[in-house]
Amino acid sequence: MATHAPVTDSVVNSAPRRLVLEVLHDWVTTVDHKKIGLMYIGYALIFLVIAGFEALLMRVQLSIPNNHFVSPQVFNQLFTMHGTTMVFFVGMPVLFGFGNYLIPLMIGARDMAFPRLNAFSFWIASFGGLLLYFSYLGGSGLYGAGSAPDVGWFAYAPLTAHVFSPGHSTDYWTLAILLSGIGSIGTALNIVTTIICMRCPGMKLNRMPLLVWLYLVMSCLVFVTVSPLTAAQIMLMLDRYLGSHFFDTQAGGSAVLWMHFFWIFGHPEVYVLILPSFAFANEIIPVYSRKAIFGYPAMVAASVGIGFISLSVWAHHMFTVGMGAGANTFFTLATMIISVPTGIKIFNWLATLWGGKIHFTASMMFAVGFLFQFLIAGLTGIMLSVAPFDWQLSASYFVVAHFHYVLVGAILFILFAAFYYWYPKMTGRLLSEKLGKWHFWIFLIGFHLTFDFMHIPGLEGMPRRIYTYEADRGWMMWNMIVSSGAIFQTIGTLLFVYNMVWSFIKGPIAGPDPWDAWTLEWSTTSPPPHYNFAIIPTVESRRPLWDLKHPDDPDSHYE
Amino acid sequence: MTEPGKGDAVQDEYPTSDPNAVLLPQPTAWPLVLALGISLIMAGMVTNVAVGILGLLLSVAGSFGWFFQVLPHEAHESVPVTGEEIRSVSTRTLMEREHRHPESATPRKILPVETFRITTGIRGGIAGGIAMIVPATIFSLLKYHSIWYAMNLLAAGGFVSWAGASDTFLSQFHLQGLLAGLLIHGLTSLLVGLLYGAMLPMFPRYPIVTAGFMAPLLFTGILYSALGIVSPILNQRIDWFWFIMSQIAFGLVCGFVVNLQTRVRTPQFQALPFAVRAGLHSDQDERTHQTPTNTDEKGISK
Amino acid sequence: MSEVAVIPQNTKSAWVLPSRGIVGMACLIVAEAAIFLIFIVAYLYYIGKSLAGPTPHDVLDLPIFTSICLLSSSLTVHLAVSALHHGRRSLCSLWLAATVLLGSIFLAGTAHEWYQLIYRDGLTIRTNLFGTTFYSLVGLHATHVVVGLIMLSLALFFSLTGSMTSKDTGRLEVLSLYWHFVDAVWVVVFTVVYVLGR
Ligand code: HEM
Numbered sequence A: 001m002a003t004h005a006p007v008t009d010s011v012v013n014s015a016p017r018r019l020v021l022e023v024l025h026d027w028v029t030t031v032d033h034k035k036i037g038l039m040y041i042g043y044a045l046i047f048l049v050i051a052g053f054e055a056l057l058m059r060v061q062l063s064i065p066n067n068h069f070v071s072p073q074v075f076n077q078l079f080t081m082h083g084t085t086m087v088f089f090v091g092m093p094v095l096f097g098f099g100n101y102l103i104p105l106m107i108g109a110r111d112m113a114f115p116r117l118n119a120f121s122f123w124i125a126s127f128g129g130l131l132l133y134f135s136y137l138g139g140s141g142l143y144g145a146g147s148a149p150d151v152g153w154f155a156y157a158p159l160t161a162h163v164f165s166p167g168h169s170t171d172y173w174t175l176a177i178l179l180s181g182i183g184s185i186g187t188a189l190n191i192v193t194t195i196i197c198m199r200c201p202g203m204k205l206n207r208m209p210l211l212v213w214l215y216l217v218m219s220c221l222v223f224v225t226v227s228p229l230t231a232a233q234i235m236l237m238l239d240r241y242l243g244s245h246f247f248d249t250q251a252g253g254s255a256v257l258w259m260h261f262f263w264i265f266g267h268p269e270v271y272v273l274i275l276p277s278f279a280f281a282n283e284i285i286p287v288y289s290r291k292a293i294f295g296y297p298a299m300v301a302a303s304v305g306i307g308f309i310s311l312s313v314w315a316h317h318m319f320t321v322g323m324g325a326g327a328n329t330f331f332t333l334a335t336m337i338i339s340v341p342t343g344i345k346i347f348n349w350l351a352t353l354w355g356g357k358i359h360f361t362a363s364m365m366f367a368v369g370f371l372f373q374f375l376i377a378g379l380t381g382i383m384l385s386v387a388p389f390d391w392q393l394s395a396s397y398f399v400v401a402h403f404h405y406v407l408v409g410a411i412l413f414i415l416f417a418a419f420y421y422w423y424p425k426m427t428g429r430l431l432s433e434k435l436g437k438w439h440f441w442i443f444l445i446g447f448h449l450t451f452d453f454m455h456i457p458g459l460e461g462m463p464r465r466i467y468t469y470e471a472d473r474g475w476m477m478w479n480m481i482v483s484s485g486a487i488f489q490t491i492g493t494l495l496f497v498y499n500m501v502w503s504f505i506k507g508p509i510a511g512p513d514p515w516d517a518w519t520l521e522w523s524t525t526s527p528p529p530h531y532n533f534a535i536i537p538t539v540e541s542r543r544p545l546w547d548l549k550h551p552d553d554p555d556s557h558y559e
Numbered sequence B: 001m002t003e004p005g006k007g008d009a010v011q012d013e014y015p016t017s018d019p020n021a022v023l024l025p026q027p028t029a030w031p032l033v034l035a036l037g038i039s040l041i042m043a044g045m046v047t048n049v050a051v052g053i054l055g056l057l058l059s060v061a062g063s064f065g066w067f068f069q070v071l072p073h074e075a076h077e078s079v080p081v082t083g084e085e086i087r088s089v090s091t092r093t094l095m096e097r098e099h100r101h102p103e104s105a106t107p108r109k110i111l112p113v114e115t116f117r118i119t120t121g122i123r124g125g126i127a128g129g130i131a132m133i134v135p136a137t138i139f140s141l142l143k144y145h146s147i148w149y150a151m152n153l154l155a156a157g158g159f160v161s162w163a164g165a166s167d168t169f170l171s172q173f174h175l176q177g178l179l180a181g182l183l184i185h186g187l188t189s190l191l192v193g194l195l196y197g198a199m200l201p202m203f204p205r206y207p208i209v210t211a212g213f214m215a216p217l218l219f220t221g222i223l224y225s226a227l228g229i230v231s232p233i234l235n236q237r238i239d240w241f242w243f244i245m246s247q248i249a250f251g252l253v254c255g256f257v258v259n260l261q262t263r264v265r266t267p268q269f270q271a272l273p274f275a276v277r278a279g280l281h282s283d284q285d286e287r288t289h290q291t292p293t294n295t296d297e298k299g300i301s302k
Numbered sequence C: 001m002s003e004v005a006v007i008p009q010n011t012k013s014a015w016v017l018p019s020r021g022i023v024g025m026a027c028l029i030v031a032e033a034a035i036f037l038i039f040i041v042a043y044l045y046y047i048g049k050s051l052a053g054p055t056p057h058d059v060l061d062l063p064i065f066t067s068i069c070l071l072s073s074s075l076t077v078h079l080a081v082s083a084l085h086h087g088r089r090s091l092c093s094l095w096l097a098a099t100v101l102l103g104s105i106f107l108a109g110t111a112h113e114w115y116q117l118i119y120r121d122g123l124t125i126r127t128n129l130f131g132t133t134f135y136s137l138v139g140l141h142a143t144h145v146v147v148g149l150i151m152l153s154l155a156l157f158f159s160l161t162g163s164m165t166s167k168d169t170g171r172l173e174v175l176s177l178y179w180h181f182v183d184a185v186w187v188v189v190f191t192v193v194y195v196l197g198r
């Protein structure tokens, strides 16, 4: 009969020790969704550290006026590489990594729908990252000094034309993003197909965990956002290699067209990043509140609604271009409308917390931080969506503060929560709660020091992407505070990295279901066996493990 | 034991003969080779043609290799099932089960057992939106002797060119203004209704109170502080007394309409003990059922 | 195997989900359609904005015959699938061969058109905005035709060697979906380039 299996320490005890080369071969040739997921995550973490280091250099440069810590050229490369890396080689892969790992487990499948395509997508995206950073070594061919891209993460035309960026630096940017785009589309295709075609018996669409739903919406969004970017990159390449004139204003081409194409990708892209964050929150908050998620159908509807609306708001990044009153009004209103489904989500999370018996684990603390900070970021977003207000503040540090509030305050926070929550599933060991709480508080302080105070120089007119500034502008103190927050964030992150390494070796054994959770991934061992489930499960409700734990009172009676 | 429900494609494709093994796709390096090939072609464009040619060769090799992985049959390997059996138990409930509050039949949190449909909120929003026109028109008539003023003012939020318009201009009839005003007003009412409908399940008891006073106050408060930035023209001319009056008109009518609608029972209803269910008329006091939740939650496993 | 993590119940009712190939191809088609959409938007946006000639009106001829060939190949590929479905393999080979032939005629037509444009009219991708958008849009489509033709030729090869059986109908159907998509895109490209743009 089934017993609570003594969880063997598979890392240490597994038969004879295998050669490093064999292990490496295993990982390189794998088509297993769990290993690929972990590789995605690991690769994203490496780039997170690199891009974080770039941010640190920029903050050092800006901390005091008239500073010459790095050269202006290097500064331009730093913000370009930082932004590009964070969006394409940290954000996307880490979210795809979690998706890859969790989705088959949550829907009771043994692998993704196309396992080999999965491996291909991972590898091509990761080679994209390598290519981007290879630019530091060989920007203008294998010979000559390296030159990294320096045109900013949205690479506005005509800055990308040959005259203004000679050599290959911009080509590196284009090609790297093209590669990463192929990978993203491949993985998104895989995720959608997996969700539609691989669910275990009984896992109807309206019983899928919300995480799975959100990944479905996110992946569909990837098709209609990353593809336009790919198309635009192809045009840019044609311009640069074959001398066509898409964005060449000398020959009648339009620089504004590039802006439209970029932001048709760019805005939905930020939703591609935030939807998985919602997904994590949807799993973590109920479990630590000891309540089922409040308003499941409303949550699904709101997610789908957000997906659609986010396609119609891109030009709020272009108010200063001079699109005319009609377009400005339309995009202002469209942007504001997004707050309705988003508001529904926030209320549902609050309602889930309400009256729950909340466990403040490190994971939950990060999740609550996410809720709070996402709310504030949404509010500054609404402020920016008003065209006249945006004319004042566009391309200022206020905008930088706004989107970092989302990207760090919301997305990174919930990512940390996800790590604390699923790390035990992935490795079999719990992360240290004590270190986790330290991590939370230090990072929280650092975050608020940096990004709360970043709004102020923005309001005072400090433009983004400036190399340095005069002392008499009154931005000095704010920049000092902002930079000092970066130190706290660095310490917090290092603590987290240390925690991951330490817990991997010494952490307490987690067992299959450390959080007393309800979704299928907790019904198998930690880490799950290669085949996930010895027997494909059958589900009767949205919380299959609840049904199992409470046979006298299953959820299926209530849905 | 095989699954009669043939849902799982992996199982479909690889019928297992051995019950103690599972067939999984075979590891392969070809996707990696193809990815490397394509990446090298790209890298060739920024470095040297030789790199690109190498990439091309690798891509061709990778495509062939991949092709023979899936055709004519998908390559797979058999992975033995190592009999680790898991039984999922809730670490928290088992200890407490016996000591639980005797009346409660269930460890679950009882949420409101009756609530409103989300469409109820939308209906309320529409009704409220219509009602709001009344105080707004009275305000226009009293202060500017024109029924169009409020409508035009709203539209001015959308037309940048109207920002400097005079009061007389705003008092006249403009088709454009009427349409824009109607659009903005209608859409906002609808959305506020939708949001309200989504919030209703959180406090379904006294819709008139929440809709009639709380929501307008909240809304006005936010708007009052933000409007200066959002739409200076509106802010200059708005009469806050009348504004709040219209908000309250909206809220009261909206709440009233909501109150008229029938409530629907949430799935939670079935969680109630039969005795309670039988005698239940409308608003069940949720408090009595909170106790069991607490017992659910002792200690966390480590 | 006495107990499982999740109690299997209700195993009686059949649990049927859509086929992976079709869903995957549908996703690919959506993504590809988005790429084409952007190129088409660029084409429409730049109509009449070229600073120098030649203009579409001067140099473009309607490729009616080749278009008919391409569109009818949708029909032949469909017939190939249904032939395979009914196990009539030689018929399937025949229809596949017809598809490949029709597709090749289309491609040859495009090649001829481009040759004329480049050497007779002096229109290259660098000449003006018309050249830029024309070659990229039509070229993107032609690339898809080439990919499709390669796959169809492979299918034809396997059909001739007899290694493609009615078990593979699903696979061929997925391929035919792609081919239908390529044809459908051509209808749009044709309308935009040769009708609206001329
Ligand atoms: C969901 C997560 C969000 C993310 C990741 C995000 C990210 C960003 C980014 C990256 C930018 C700046 C782009 C640039 O100029 O380089 C930006 C700008 C902007 N965001 Fe957000 N945002 C999010 C949510 C929102 C929301 C909810 C709103 C409004 C309701 C909003 C409104 C705006 C506006 C209006 C701008 C343009 C500011 C300007 O360029 O002047 N954002 N956001």
Ligand SMILES: [Cu+2]
Binding pocket: A266, A267, A270, A313, A314, A316, A317
């Ligand atoms: Cu945006």
